[in-house]
Amino acid sequence: MDSIEKITTEELKKKLESGDKLELVDVREDEEVEQGMIPGARHIRMGTIPDNLDKFDKDTEYIFICRSGRRSENVCYYMKDQGYNVRNMVGGMLEWEGETE
Template sequence: MMTIEIITTEELEKKLEAGEKLELVDVREDEEVAQGMIRGAKHIRMMTIPENLGQFDKEKEYIFICRSGARSENVCYYMQDQGYKVRNMIGGMLNWAGEVVVK
């Protein structure tokens, strides 16, 4: 099985603080993201990823986020199979110590 590139919550926080433009996709359910998301993340629920492939660009790298890192890892395998560049944020939002925004 192909491996998935990962990023830790600390690494991601540093990149965002440094002003890097990143493509973040939160795949949690609506009631979960209602508790707060990482600033700049797009919300596309895991089960709706296949029908939303048109929103993704194969030239860009996407960082997938969920609560613990398990669902986002599954999404990463799927997206990588479709030919997209992906990274999984390991530890998920449970491990995220940075700022969150509530929509």
């Protein structure tokens, strides 16, 4: 398997603080995102990603987020196979120290 591009929680926090426009997709379950999401992230549950491919653009880079970084990594492999430009937030929300909403 090709390796997936990664971004750490710290790198992502810095990018957001400096005003970068990023496409964040949180793939956790409903009850998990109720505990807080990174501001600006879209919530699309992992199991519903294949049904939502029309919401993604192949010219855009997407950063996928889950609790620990495992599920989002699996989503990244799937999306990359479909031809999308993706990056996995390693460490997931467990390591996120920035704002949540």
